[in-house]
Amino acid sequence: MWTCHLCNREFVKTNQVHSCGEKTLPDFLQGKTGHTLSLFRHFTEQYQKIGTVTVHPTKTMIAFAAKKRMVYITRLGKDFMDIVFPFTKPYPDNLCFHKIAQVPGSQQFNHHFRMCLPEDLNEEVKSFMQLAYKENSHD
Numbered sequence: 001m002w003t004c005h006l007c008n009r010e011f012v013k014t015n016q017v018h019s020c021g022e023k024t025l026p027d028f029l030q031g032k033t034g035h036t037l038s039l040f041r042h043f044t045e046q047y048q049k050i051g052t053v054t055v056h057p058t059k060t061m062i063a064f065a066a067k068k069r070m071v072y073i074t075r076l077g078k079d080f081m082d083i084v085f086p087f088t089k090p091y092p093d094n095l096c097f098h099k100i101a102q103v104p105g106s107q108q109f110n111h112h113f114r115m116c117l118p119e120d121l122n123e124e125v126k127s128f129m130q131l132a133y134k135e136n137s138h139d
Contacts, residue, residue, distance in 0.1 A: 002014040023057045023058070023059065024057055025055060025057045025062065027057065028057055028062055028076060029076070032076050033078055033079065035078075035079050036076050036077065036078065036079065036080070036081065038118070039080070039081050039115055039116075039117075039118065040073070040076065040081065042118045042121065043073075043081065043083070043115065043121065044064075046121050046126065046129065047064055047071075047129060047133070050126075050129060050130055050133045051066060051133050051137060052066065053065065053066060053133070056069065060074075061073060061074045065136065066133050066136045066137035067136060067137055067138060068136040069136070070085075070086075070132040070133060070135065070136035071083060071084065071085050071086075071129070071132050072084045072086075079116060080114050080115060080116045081114070081115045082112065082113075082114055083112075083113045083114070083115060084110050084111065084112055084113075085097075085110070085111040085113065085128055085129075085132050086103075086108050086109070086110050086111070087108070087109050087111060087131070087132070087135070088107050088108065088109070088135075089107075089109060090102070090109040090111075091109075091111060091128070094111075094124060094128075095124060096113055096120075096122070096124050096125045096128065097111040097112055097113055098112055098113070098114060099111075099112040100112070111128070113125065113128075
């Protein structure tokens with residue numbers, strides 16, 4: 001692990017490109033509805049049941065990481081959360097992702113999921129959460 005000497009954040013890669021002046025978690029959660037905050041807590045708790053996960057607020061989103069970043073909350077709405085699971089291949093046979101898009105020039109496929117209720121984290125979504133964890137929990 002490499003630690004930035006300016007912001008004291010840890011990264012898997014030495015000299016990892018990042019922004020030291022990123023937001024804090026309270027910055028993202030400030031002013032959100034009780035419903036959205038409960039969705040965030042529920043999502044976090046469910047990931048902690050899978051394995052050790054750290055939360056990394058960035059400039060524009062909230063990342064969840066095992067050894068590497070594996071899933072991103074891209075939007076905290078009034079009554080929902082938009083979540084992106086980046087995988088190295090598309091998983092089109094599912095009922096949970098409303099959009100799957102390849103990042104241009106890469107082998108990354110972003111799988112977009114909107115969580116409106118705690119029960120939206122059903123067995124199918126949890127299986128993708130576990131897959132993301134498994135793929136990103138090693139060096």
